Amino acid sequence: MTYTIIARCPRTGRLxxxxxxxxxxxxxxxxxxxxxxxxxxxxxxxxxxxxxxLAINSLAQGCTPRLTLAALEQNDEHFDYxxxxxxxxxxxxxxxxxxxxxxxxxxxxxxxxxxxxxxxASEKVLDAMGARVESDTxxxxxxxxxxxxxxxxxxxxxxxSAGALPERSVAVVVWHNQDYSEIDxxxxxxxxxxxxxxxxxxxxxxxxxxxxxxxxxxRNAIPAMEFADMLKKKQKGAS
Amino acid sequence: MTYSIIARCPRTGRFxxxxxTFSLACGRRNESLRPNxxxxxxxxxxxxxxxxxxxxxxxxxxxxxxxxxLLEDDDPDYEYRQFxxxxxxxxxxxxxxxxxxxxAGHQVGPYYAAYGNGLAGPETVEGIVAGFMSDPDAPLEERxxxxxxxxxxxxxxxxKGMxxPERSGWLxxxxRLDWPQIDxxxxxxxxxxxxxxxxxxxxKRHDAYYQELSRNPQNAKPEEEVTCES
Numbered sequence: 001m002t003y004t005i006i007a008r009c010p011r012t013g014r015l016x017x018x019x020x021x022x023x024x025x026x027x028x029x030x031x032x033x034x035x036x037x038x039x040x041x042x043x044x045x046x047x048x049x050x051x052x053x054l055a056i057n058s059l060a061q062g063c064t065p066r067l068t069l070a071a072l073e074q075n076d077e078h079f080d081y082x083x084x085x086x087x088x089x090x091x092x093x094x095x096x097x098x099x100x101x102x103x104x105x106x107x108x109x110x111x112x113x114x115x116x117x118x119x120x121a122s123e124k125v126l127d128a129m130g131a132r133v134e135s136d137t138x139x140x141x142x143x144x145x146x147x148x149x150x151x152x153x154x155x156x157x158x159x160x161s162a163g164a165l166p167e168r169s170v171a172v173v174v175w176h177n178q179d180y181s182e183i184d185x186x187x188x189x190x191x192x193x194x195x196x197x198x199x200x201x202x203x204x205x206x207x208x209x210x211x212x213x214x215x216x217x218x219r220n221a222i223p224a225m226e227f228a229d230m231l232k233k234k235q236k237g238a239s
Numbered sequence: 240m241t242y243s244i245i246a247r248c249p250r251t252g253r254f255x256x257x258x259x260t261f262s263l264a265c266g267r268r269n270e271s272l273r274p275n276x277x278x279x280x281x282x283x284x285x286x287x288x289x290x291x292x293x294x295x296x297x298x299x300x301x302x303x304x305x306x307x308x309l310l311e312d313d314d315p316d317y318e319y320r321q322f323x324x325x326x327x328x329x330x331x332x333x334x335x336x337x338x339x340x341x342x343a344g345h346q347v348g349p350y351y352a353a354y355g356n357g358l359a360g361p362e363t364v365e366g367i368v369a370g371f372m373s374d375p376d377a378p379l380e381e382r383x384x385x386x387x388x389x390x391x392x393x394x395x396x397x398x399k400g401m402x403x404p405e406r407s408g409w410l411x412x413x414x415r416l417d418w419p420q421i422d423x424x425x426x427x428x429x430x431x432x433x434x435x436x437x438x439x440x441x442x443k444r445h446d447a448y449y450q451e452l453s454r455n456p457q458n459a460k461p462e463e464e465v466t467c468e469s
Binding site for chain 2: 001022023024025027028031032045046047048049050052053078081082100102160161162165178179180181183184185186187188189196199200203204207211212214215216217218219221223224225228
């Protein structure tokens, strides 16, 4: 009941995750899943939080994604229930979909990305995500990841035993070269979570730089409320 | 324009943060907690590097008060910053710079700190503490949530004489593991605190199922058949 794309930006080396799920607060599972200049990973199906750090630490020690995945397998008696994606800093990618992961499920591995999903309407969801992230090379990396989720949703999204399931939580996380994230947006519990996140992304994005700048030069900063009002006026003017 | 409560649970040693603000997605800055090391939660004119730095210093054995001194010595704009730091021995330090503007302040307790800026006044901070202290036997996450609700009910945020809505919020508690025990967010909502409470209540109903699904997936029933509604 989750579909996810993890990727490395071929231009900038950024690493990111976009994930959408019927499960609440799916973004909480992205904790520890990304490390700058090391790699990105996620375990879903039956999630296993310890896998994030194990995989990233393994990559950091120089193991390939393939060797890392083998370590995750040997370390987990329920590996058949896990769905795992790993991409390293060179864009090398591997994935695993256990035999007991609920169907329709599958994985698509490309250059610098992995799409994985379970309880999908069909595997077309994965094809759509992969195609979007490969074709949409012009826009910003975070936008591409979110756009891949939208493509997955539009190709049918999630399906349970009684029919279609809503995406109730979603997260988009990108790390660049700092030891904290560059962007990390979430919806934790709301039907239509992907559309919510897209709306939030549009509102949040223009403010990000403002908050960085006001911290660097607080003496010259205009108050946050005034900035918000200015932004609103500008957006009204543009529309 | 933000108010927060940070605390180390005196019974369990767990660390937690509850925060809410006008700006969007405040929980995206989630580098504030490290299990068995401490908490550093900065705000107002926050620098992203402050919290990781403070946690690294805590891990090396520095006290919160000494870390504040290190931050002050290294920052020409220290008077614009607000933060709270707690270590694993429950030493607490809070700083509210005099140049933040609007009403800003903090209150420090034996294992917690409540603080905010762009607030209605000291009553918001008092409301946070009253909410947090309303049931000391409650789990830490519940106490933090009540702290935030107490701040809202006491008047919340104000700018130029007008009440300003909480638009994002974040609740996280860590225990001994590397990853959080609870980590919930509202990134954009016009009734953020009530929305965070709604998600918190729903998450509590699902939490045991999610843990079991992770540990013993062979026994788990399908999630769509899990009826966790109240």
